[in-house]
Amino acid sequence: MTVMVTGGAGYIGSHVVTALLAAGRTVLVVDDLSTGRRESIPDVPLVRLDLADPDCVPELTDAARAHGVRAAVHLAAKKRVDESVALPLRYYEQNVGGLTHLLRALVAAQVRDVVFSSSAAVYGSTGPDPVTEQHPTAPVNPYGRTKLIGEWLLQDCARAHGLRTVALRYFNVAGAAQRRLADHGTGNLVTATVAALRRADAPQVFGNDYDTPDGTCVRDFVHVQDVAEAHLAALDGLASGTPPPPVLNVGTGRGTSVAQVVERLSDLAGRPGCARFEGRRAGDPPAVVACVDLIGDRLGWHARHSLDDMLLSAWQATSA
Numbered sequence: 001m002t003v004m005v006t007g008g009a010g011y012i013g014s015h016v017v018t019a020l021l022a023a024g025r026t027v028l029v030v031d032d033l034s035t036g037r038r039e040s041i042p043d044v045p046l047v048r049l050d051l052a053d054p055d056c057v058p059e060l061t062d063a064a065r066a067h068g069v070r071a072a073v074h075l076a077a078k079k080r081v082d083e084s085v086a087l088p089l090r091y092y093e094q095n096v097g098g099l100t101h102l103l104r105a106l107v108a109a110q111v112r113d114v115v116f117s118s119s120a121a122v123y124g125s126t127g128p129d130p131v132t133e134q135h136p137t138a139p140v141n142p143y144g145r146t147k148l149i150g151e152w153l154l155q156d157c158a159r160a161h162g163l164r165t166v167a168l169r170y171f172n173v174a175g176a177a178q179r180r181l182a183d184h185g186t187g188n189l190v191t192a193t194v195a196a197l198r199r200a201d202a203p204q205v206f207g208n209d210y211d212t213p214d215g216t217c218v219r220d221f222v223h224v225q226d227v228a229e230a231h232l233a234a235l236d237g238l239a240s241g242t243p244p245p246p247v248l249n250v251g252t253g254r255g256t257s258v259a260q261v262v263e264r265l266s267d268l269a270g271r272p273g274c275a276r277f278e279g280r281r282a283g284d285p286p287a288v289v290a291c292v293d294l295i296g297d298r299l300g301w302h303a304r305h306s307l308d309d310m311l312l313s314a315w316q317a318t319s320a
Ligand SMILES: NC(=O)c1ccc[n+]([C@@H]2O[C@H](COP(=O)([O-])OP(=O)(O)OC[C@H]3O[C@@H](n4cnc5c(N)ncnc54)[C@H](O)[C@@H]3O)[C@@H](O)[C@H]2O)c1
Pocket: 006, 007, 008, 009, 010, 011, 012, 013, 030, 031, 032, 033, 034, 035, 036, 037, 049, 050, 051, 052, 074, 075, 076, 077, 078, 079, 094, 098, 117, 118, 119, 120, 169, 170, 171, 172, 173, 174, 188
């Protein structure tokens, strides 16, 4: 049985591909290499196309049939919040348009099982308590809205076309299983801090006057290898007689402050205490931590890696 992984050349996708191969699955990657890297997934069959192009549907359908695809993991998307605010049309075309084209091809090729990369961004502002899947969804930027629309689209297609789907709402993903799978973006706290430290700059911390234990924001950081394993559990869950709920959180259930993360990375760089504290950034909620009871109960999945494993792997993966 072949699993199609869209966005499989990207940061999280290449970890999903690696985990699937390690579990003995056959994989077909679909990626336009806009942010992904071929060298992250050498030797894996790749169909290079832009999912946002409506003309991709016949090629995608043929590829799914030719490779005997039985399930899909859809990670391909644009993910920069600031860019989504400046270029909303691009984000809707890419993230919503891309999913509609993929679903057209999967329905035509009679592929039933779909795992979708969603995000904690669908929740918008949250309070201090761990966020359950029942928390109201109120995304505060176009990126988050494209993810929420993606979840609805999947559920509508599940009803109309007999698909079995699950959307995984990742919290803050970081770390690397190996050097060639490093996150090359600079759009999140861990990658931005590592990049600043590698340039010998002071990493920035935005806001230290929040109502949190050390005054800085609290987030749920989850190791990318654990996230990859959640996709295997989700695929197994879909194929089982009792499919999982339509949406599941993927996090650790533990909150860590921004200052703790920056301080640990600064230690690893040999420059403890070098953080530069700035004012608050607009739109940053004080604390966002996942409740992970549901995914534990329904898929038996739990994050296994510690925060330190994650930060050390992120640091080592970018060493010269
Ligand atoms: N990184 C995170 O912390 C995080 C958190 C929540 C959700 N997500 C979601 O996880 C998924 C993967 O994120 P990532 O961090 O690996 O990002 P990434 O940019 O490294 O990977 C995205 C991959 O999709 C490919 N791609 C993008 N647009 C495409 C298109 N139109 N057609 C074909 N391929 C296309 C890119 O080339 C890349 O390989 C995304 O859907 C993202 O929204 C990520």
